Amino acid sequence: MPQSAARASETRQWNRLMDLAEIGAIAGNGVNRQALTPGDRAARRLMVGWAADIGATVSIDEANNLWLRVEGSDASAAPVLTGSHLDSQPKGGRFDGAYGVVAGLEVIAALHDAGIVTRRPIEVVAWTNEEGSRFAPGCTGSMSWAGTHDVHHWDEVRDQEGVYYSTALAEQMKAESDLPRRPLGSKPYAYVEAHIEQGPILEAEALDIGVVTGIQGSRWFTVTVSGESAHAGTAPVSLRKDAMIEAMRAILALSEAMHDPEDVLRFTVGRLAVSPNASNSVADSVTFSIDLRHPDTETLRRRGDTIPDVVRAAMRACTVVVRESFHADPLAFAPAVIDQIEQAAHAAGFSHRRIASGAFHDAQFAARVCQAGMIFVPSRAGISHNPAEFTSAAQLAKGTEVLLRTVLALAG
Amino acid sequence: MPQSAARASETRQWNRLMDLAEIGAIAGNGVNRQALTPGDRAARRLMVGWAADIGATVSIDEANNLWLRVEGSDASAAPVLTGSHLDSQPKGGRFDGAYGVVAGLEVIAALHDAGIVTRRPIEVVAWTNEEGSRFAPGCTGSMSWAGTHDVHHWDEVRDQEGVYYSTALAEQMKAESDLPRRPLGSKPYAYVEAHIEQGPILEAEALDIGVVTGIQGSRWFTVTVSGESAHAGTAPVSLRKDAMIEAMRAILALSEAMHDPEDVLRFTVGRLAVSPNASNSVADSVTFSIDLRHPDTETLRRRGDTIPDVVRAAMRACTVVVRESFHADPLAFAPAVIDQIEQAAHAAGFSHRRIASGAFHDAQFAARVCQAGMIFVPSRAGISHNPAEFTSAAQLAKGTEVLLRTVLALAG
Structure with a gap:
C-alpha cells in the first residue's frame, strides 16, 4: 500500500483548528478553554462529531481522556497512539495542544479518505488537563493513564473558585455519559505527539520540523507565607507580620538564587494569591507557585532542593510552608521513534533538526508505557501561552505530513 | 431634665452587636460583610427593625446612607448627628464600624426608654462603604453626603468580580425601595462618632476612653506593571518581560523608600492581582494597591510624591502606570466637640486621654460639613481588620455612655 495514497488536508486541518479556537475565544486571537470547563466539553464534542464522520469509534476513560480509534487488519496488534490535549491556558493560543489532537484526527481522516487500513489499529487521544492552569499540576489525564498516579490522586486539588478537581471531573464525566467507556490504561506499540515548539529555535533557523529528542525536567512548588492581618492605618510597620512584603522578599531571593549564567534554568513565579487582599489590611497570607525546569536531572534536583532554605531565609516575622506538588525528571525519547x-x-523533503523540548508534554508520561517521540513545528517568535501564539497552516500541514508518515511506518 | 434619667444598656448593645456579627460571620469570630452585599443589606434591615421599635423614622439617601431620626422639641434646630458604618473588611471583626452605629442607636433608645426629648433632633447614620475593601476608596457614602465628590464619581469602580460600584449601589437601592428617601447632604449642628481605637494605646495605658483630636492623612495609589506573558518552560529568563518579578522589585523598593525610623509613616501593600495568574505562564500584568498614611500634611505629601519615581526606577523590561485614587490631608477635629x-x-468618671486616629473614618468628611469629633474605646492588642478584633461589653458601654452624655450636651 503506497504511502503517497494518503494525503493530509492542510485546509481541513486549519479550518478545524479555527473552529476549535472559537470555543473560549478571547481578545487577540487567543483561547481560554481550561480543563473540565463547558468550553472544554464543547471542544471535545466537536472532536466526537468529526470522528463519527470517518467512522472512528469514540470512548472515554475514567480520567476523562477522549479516545478515537480506527481498527487495523491485525486484531491482536497493539495500536499506534497519537494525540495531545484540548485544554488551554487562561490566556492561551490556538495551537498549543489542539494542533496535536487535530493532526492525529487528520492522520486517520487521510487514511479513511484513501481507503487505507494499517496492520495496527490507530488511536487518537485528547488527554485531560495537560495545562494544569486551572487544576495543578498538569498532565493529570496522561499520568492517570500511565499509572504514575491513581486518578483520585488530585481529588482535593481546587481551582481558584474553590472547585475540587474530583467535582469538575465527575461533572464532565456525567456530561459525557452518552459516550462509551474504556478502561484506564493500555499498552500501545508506540506514541507520537505533534506539537508547536513553543520556543524560537525552528523559526530562527528557518526549519520545518523539530525531531524531539527529549523533554527537560520540571518541578512545581507551592509556597505559603503566613503572617497576621492588621489595620493599614494603625499597625506600626515595625510590629507587623506582613505576609505580602515577606513573600516578595522570598520571591526576589529565589529569583537571585535561581539565576543561571547560561540561561538554561527556567524559574517562574506565575501564580500568586493574597489574603484578605484588601488595600487597607496587612496581608495575613500569600501563596505562590514556583515552576522550575532544567534539561539535566542532577542540576534540576540540586537547584530545586535549595528552594525551601532560600524561602525560609527570607522570612522575618512570618512563617512559611513549601510543598512540592510535581517532580518530573528530564526524559529521553525512544531512539527508534526519533x-x-x-x-x-x-x-517528505522537509528541513529538520533534533531539538529538546522546553515545555513538558503528555508524551513525557506516555514514554513510561511505550516507545514515544514528538514532532515539533515552528512557533512564531517562540511565543506560546499567549493569544499571539502562531504557526501557519502550511507549517502545521508539514508537521502532520511527518506525523502521517511516522504513524504509517509504525502501524505497518 | 437630668442626664442621669437616660441609661444606655450594656446588655442590649452587646446583644445587638452579636446579632449583627452573625451576618457574614467567618471563622474565629470574624465578619465578612462588605459594602453593598446581601449581608450588608441584612445588617441594615436589622437596624431598621430596631429603629422601628423605638419610633425612630428611617430613610436612605442617594448614596444609600441609612438614616434613623428622632425629633427634638425645636423643629427648626439642626440635628446632632452620630453613627458610623456597617460594612466590614473581608476578614474583619465584629466592632469596627458596627459599634458606632449600634452605640448611636443605643443613645436614642436610652432617651426613648427614659422619655427624654432633646431640643435638637438626633440622627443616627450608617454610612455606605466606609471600608473600601470591595470598592476602593472607602468613605464613598460620607464623601457623597459631604459633597467632596458627586455620588456618581465612583460609578466605574469595580470589585474583584468586575461588578461596578454603580451597579451594586443601584441593586441595593432597589432592594430598599420600600424605605423613604431623603435628599443627599444636610447641615447638622455637630457630628460625633464612637469607634474602637484599632490601635494599642488605650489598652496599653489601661484607659477607658480616647478623646480623638484628629485623623492622620491617607493617600491611596494603584500601580499596574505590564510585561508580556510567555511559556514558563521555554522562554529564556533573560528575555522575559516578567510583570511578577518587576512588581516584587517595585514593592520591595517602595518598602525601603517608605521606611521611617520613627515608625510613624504607615506603608501598606494589601491588595495584589496577577494576570493570567497561571503557574506555568510568565505574568503579563500585576496590579497592586498602596496605602500610605501620616499625621503630618507635609510629610505625607512629600513621601507620597516620591512613589511614582521609586516604582519606575524598579522596572527593567516592564512598563508601569501609577494612579492616585485617594488623598485626604490630616484632619483636626473641632475644639468645642473635643x-x-x-x-x-x-x-462619667472614666479614665481618658487625647489621642490621634491612625485609621480614617467617615468623621473625616463629616468634619467638612459641621463641627465634629470622635470617641475611641480600647481595642485588645490593637488588633483590627482581623477576626480577633475585640472590645469587651463593659468597655463598649463606657464609650456609649460618653457618647450619650456628649449628644445630650450638644442637643440641649
Whole structure:
C-alpha cells in the first residue's frame, strides 16, 4: 500500500483548528478553554462529531481522556497512539495542544479518505488537563493513564473558585455519559505527539520540523507565607507580620538564587494569591507557585532542593510552608521513534533538526508505557501561552505530513 | 431634665452587636460583610427593625446612607448627628464600624426608654462603604453626603468580580425601595462618632476612653506593571518581560523608600492581582494597591510624591502606570466637640486621654460639613481588620455612655 495514497488536508486541518479556537475565544486571537470547563466539553464534542464522520469509534476513560480509534487488519496488534490535549491556558493560543489532537484526527481522516487500513489499529487521544492552569499540576489525564498516579490522586486539588478537581471531573464525566467507556490504561506499540515548539529555535533557523529528542525536567512548588492581618492605618510597620512584603522578599531571593549564567534554568513565579487582599489590611497570607525546569536531572534536583532554605531565609516575622506538588525528571525519547520521525521528515523533503523540548508534554508520561517521540513545528517568535501564539497552516500541514508518515511506518 | 434619667444598656448593645456579627460571620469570630452585599443589606434591615421599635423614622439617601431620626422639641434646630458604618473588611471583626452605629442607636433608645426629648433632633447614620475593601476608596457614602465628590464619581469602580460600584449601589437601592428617601447632604449642628481605637494605646495605658483630636492623612495609589506573558518552560529568563518579578522589585523598593525610623509613616501593600495568574505562564500584568498614611500634611505629601519615581526606577523590561485614587490631608477635629467629649468622660468618671486616629473614618468628611469629633474605646492588642478584633461589653458601654452624655450636651 503506497504511502503517497494518503494525503493530509492542510485546509481541513486549519479550518478545524479555527473552529476549535472559537470555543473560549478571547481578545487577540487567543483561547481560554481550561480543563473540565463547558468550553472544554464543547471542544471535545466537536472532536466526537468529526470522528463519527470517518467512522472512528469514540470512548472515554475514567480520567476523562477522549479516545478515537480506527481498527487495523491485525486484531491482536497493539495500536499506534497519537494525540495531545484540548485544554488551554487562561490566556492561551490556538495551537498549543489542539494542533496535536487535530493532526492525529487528520492522520486517520487521510487514511479513511484513501481507503487505507494499517496492520495496527490507530488511536487518537485528547488527554485531560495537560495545562494544569486551572487544576495543578498538569498532565493529570496522561499520568492517570500511565499509572504514575491513581486518578483520585488530585481529588482535593481546587481551582481558584474553590472547585475540587474530583467535582469538575465527575461533572464532565456525567456530561459525557452518552459516550462509551474504556478502561484506564493500555499498552500501545508506540506514541507520537505533534506539537508547536513553543520556543524560537525552528523559526530562527528557518526549519520545518523539530525531531524531539527529549523533554527537560520540571518541578512545581507551592509556597505559603503566613503572617497576621492588621489595620493599614494603625499597625506600626515595625510590629507587623506582613505576609505580602515577606513573600516578595522570598520571591526576589529565589529569583537571585535561581539565576543561571547560561540561561538554561527556567524559574517562574506565575501564580500568586493574597489574603484578605484588601488595600487597607496587612496581608495575613500569600501563596505562590514556583515552576522550575532544567534539561539535566542532577542540576534540576540540586537547584530545586535549595528552594525551601532560600524561602525560609527570607522570612522575618512570618512563617512559611513549601510543598512540592510535581517532580518530573528530564526524559529521553525512544531512539527508534526519533529515527523514524527523522526519516519521515527527510522522505517528505522537509528541513529538520533534533531539538529538546522546553515545555513538558503528555508524551513525557506516555514514554513510561511505550516507545514515544514528538514532532515539533515552528512557533512564531517562540511565543506560546499567549493569544499571539502562531504557526501557519502550511507549517502545521508539514508537521502532520511527518506525523502521517511516522504513524504509517509504525502501524505497518 | 437630668442626664442621669437616660441609661444606655450594656446588655442590649452587646446583644445587638452579636446579632449583627452573625451576618457574614467567618471563622474565629470574624465578619465578612462588605459594602453593598446581601449581608450588608441584612445588617441594615436589622437596624431598621430596631429603629422601628423605638419610633425612630428611617430613610436612605442617594448614596444609600441609612438614616434613623428622632425629633427634638425645636423643629427648626439642626440635628446632632452620630453613627458610623456597617460594612466590614473581608476578614474583619465584629466592632469596627458596627459599634458606632449600634452605640448611636443605643443613645436614642436610652432617651426613648427614659422619655427624654432633646431640643435638637438626633440622627443616627450608617454610612455606605466606609471600608473600601470591595470598592476602593472607602468613605464613598460620607464623601457623597459631604459633597467632596458627586455620588456618581465612583460609578466605574469595580470589585474583584468586575461588578461596578454603580451597579451594586443601584441593586441595593432597589432592594430598599420600600424605605423613604431623603435628599443627599444636610447641615447638622455637630457630628460625633464612637469607634474602637484599632490601635494599642488605650489598652496599653489601661484607659477607658480616647478623646480623638484628629485623623492622620491617607493617600491611596494603584500601580499596574505590564510585561508580556510567555511559556514558563521555554522562554529564556533573560528575555522575559516578567510583570511578577518587576512588581516584587517595585514593592520591595517602595518598602525601603517608605521606611521611617520613627515608625510613624504607615506603608501598606494589601491588595495584589496577577494576570493570567497561571503557574506555568510568565505574568503579563500585576496590579497592586498602596496605602500610605501620616499625621503630618507635609510629610505625607512629600513621601507620597516620591512613589511614582521609586516604582519606575524598579522596572527593567516592564512598563508601569501609577494612579492616585485617594488623598485626604490630616484632619483636626473641632475644639468645642473635643472639649465636650472630654468633659463627658470626666463627668462619667472614666479614665481618658487625647489621642490621634491612625485609621480614617467617615468623621473625616463629616468634619467638612459641621463641627465634629470622635470617641475611641480600647481595642485588645490593637488588633483590627482581623477576626480577633475585640472590645469587651463593659468597655463598649463606657464609650456609649460618653457618647450619650456628649449628644445630650450638644442637643440641649
